[in-house]
Structure formats: structure tokens, C-alpha cells
Amino acid sequence: MRMPFLGSVLFFLFLLLFIPAASSYAGLLDGVLRAIGVAPAPHQDAPYRDVPQEEDTIASGLKEALSVGVEKAVASVSKEDGYFGNEAIKIPLPEKLRTVASAMGRFGLQEEVDDVVLGMNRAAENAAPHAKAIFMEGIKRMTLDDARKILQGGNTAATDFFRKKMSEDLYKAFKPVVTSSMEEVGLVRSYKNMMKRYMSLPFVRQQSLDLDHYVTQQALEGLFFMIGEEEKKIRTDPAARVTDLLKKLFGN
Numbered sequence: 001m002r003m004p005f006l007g008s009v010l011f012f013l014f015l016l017l018f019i020p021a022a023s024s025y026a027g028l029l030d031g032v033l034r035a036i037g038v039a040p041a042p043h044q045d046a047p048y049r050d051v052p053q054e055e056d057t058i059a060s061g062l063k064e065a066l067s068v069g070v071e072k073a074v075a076s077v078s079k080e081d082g083y084f085g086n087e088a089i090k091i092p093l094p095e096k097l098r099t100v101a102s103a104m105g106r107f108g109l110q111e112e113v114d115d116v117v118l119g120m121n122r123a124a125e126n127a128a129p130h131a132k133a134i135f136m137e138g139i140k141r142m143t144l145d146d147a148r149k150i151l152q153g154g155n156t157a158a159t160d161f162f163r164k165k166m167s168e169d170l171y172k173a174f175k176p177v178v179t180s181s182m183e184e185v186g187l188v189r190s191y192k193n194m195m196k197r198y199m200s201l202p203f204v205r206q207q208s209l210d211l212d213h214y215v216t217q218q219a220l221e222g223l224f225f226m227i228g229e230e231e232k233k234i235r236t237d238p239a240a241r242v243t244d245l246l247k248k249l250f251g252n
Contacts, residue, residue: 059147061249062158063139068242069159069230070135073223078128084121089222091120094214100198100207107201112194119187120211124219127174127181131223134173138166155235156228163224170220178216187211 076082083089093101093113101113139162146165150157182188191211198204233240234250241247 055144055148057245057249058151059142059144061245062147062150063142064243064245065231065234065250066139066142066158066162066227067136068234068246069227070132070139072230073226074128074132074135076226077222078125080125082128083124083219083222084118086222089225091117091124091215091218091222093117094209096209097207100194100204103201103204104194104198109194109197112190112197115190116187116194119182119185119190120215120218122185123178123181123187123215124222126185127178127219128223130177131170131174131220134170135223135227138162138170141166155232157231159224159228159231162227167220171216174220175212175216178219179212182212182215187215 077086077089083091093116101110104110104113142162146161150161153161188211195207199206230240234246238247238251241250
């Protein structure tokens with residue numbers, strides 16, 4: 001009766017020497033089974049996930065969503081009345097010039113004011129196509145860490161992040177384009193004419209405005225708004241997911 005017991009002890013000691021220390025019970029059990037010639041059953045682990053591939057999909061998908069948003073937004077605002085005919089992004093007369101507009105309206109000079117408002121919006125519409133390349137360059141800079149942070153955000157999370165991160169660089173690149181566009185559509189002439197007529201009125205004070213800055217800022221805000229609207233569609237409307245990558249990322 002002692003031999004079987006002794007044999008069991010020796011066998012167990014053999015296993016301990018044969019099998020390296022296991023980090024878990026499952027590892028020890030696998031080693032024992034292999035030592036006695038029995039193949040262990042496969043573990044029921046969680047489904048395999050290729051993390052690098054998933055992260056690449058997230059980053060690429062968000063960049064593509066922004067790219068699609070930029071494409072559609074620029075196409076929308078670049079046409080005639082893209083700004084002027086859209087109340088959500090129409091560029092109004094600056095608050096600083098409201099007293100100018102009010103005074104001129106009282107003297108029957110509203111047409112000069114209207115010309116300036118129209119000119120600001122036409123300048124934005126004319127400059128918008130040039131913004132596309134600037135936006136696309138900014139999108140390329142989005143990092144994987146950026147993508148992780150915004151994937152689970154709200155319906156305009158990518159646009160909002162992009163606005164916060166890239167507004168300054170976009171402004172610097174876009175302002176010269178807007179300035180040139182203002183000349184092309186006659187806004188500068190209309191503005192000077194309006195201010196000249198205003199200063200000819202009795203009891204008025206000189207007003208000054210950095211028109212280039214104002215129109216550039218407003219034009220970019222309008223573009224960001226429209227890009228956000230497109231992102232919202234992609235996140236919520238399957239029909240707006242126009243590529244396989246967008247369907248894969250936002251369909252889950």
C-alpha cells in the first residue's frame with residue numbers, strides 16, 4: 001500500500017521540477033496535462049482584438065469624417081448665397097458699427113450699409129474654396145491620442161476639438177485669402193464709401209474696425225459650424241456614412 005503512495009509523491013515532485021513555476025492555476029494545469037501527454041483544452045478567452053489595428057481605424061475614421069465634413073461644408077458655403085442666404089452663418093454687420101447703420105438708415109443711406117453686409121458675405125463665399133487645403137493640412141496633424149479622446153464625445157466632438165486645436169493656425173493661413181477676396185468683391189470700396197457717407201452726417205463720431213479680422217473670424221466660424229453639422233450627420237445618420245471606413249467606425 002505504501003508503493004502507490006510513494007509513486008504519487010515522486011510523480012508530483014517530478015512535475016514540479018519539470019514544469020517552470022506557473023503564474024496561475026490555469027498555467028499549472030496546462031503544464032501538468034502536457035507532462036502526462038494530454039493536450040489542454042483551449043481557454044475561453046475574450047475575442048481576439050488587434051488593438052493597433054483598432055486604434056488605426058479610429059484615427060483614420062475620425063480624420064475621414066472631418067475630411068468629408070470639410071468637403072461638404074466648403075462646397076455648401078462656396079456657392080452664391082452660401083453665407084448670405086444661410087441665416088445660421090450669415091455674417092452680420094459688426095456690433096461696433098450698429099450705430100453707424102442706425103444713423104445712416106435715418107438719413108436714407110441704408111443701401112450703403114446693405115452693400116457692406118452683402119460684400120462681407122460674398123468675400124467669405126469667394127474665399128471658402130481656399131480654406132479646404134488649409135483644413136485638410138490641419139486634419140493630417142490629428143494624433144492617435146487626439147482620436148481616442150474624441151471618439152466617444154458628442155455629435156460634434158471632432159469639430160470642436162479641431163476648432164480648439166487649429167483655430168489660430170487656420171486664422172493665420174486664411175486671413176490673407178479673405179483680405180484678397182474682400183478686394184475682389186468690392187467690399188473694401190463699399191466699406192470706405194459707407195464710412196465716408198457716415199462721417200458726413202451731423203453729430204457723429206469716428207468709428208474704426210479691423211474689417212479683415214472680423215470677416216476672417218466670421219468666415220471661419222461659419223465653416224466650423226457647417227463642418228460640425230456634417231459630422232453630426234455622419235454620427236447619427238447611416239446614409240451620411242459615404243465610405244466603408246465611416247460605416248465601420250460609426251456603425252458600431
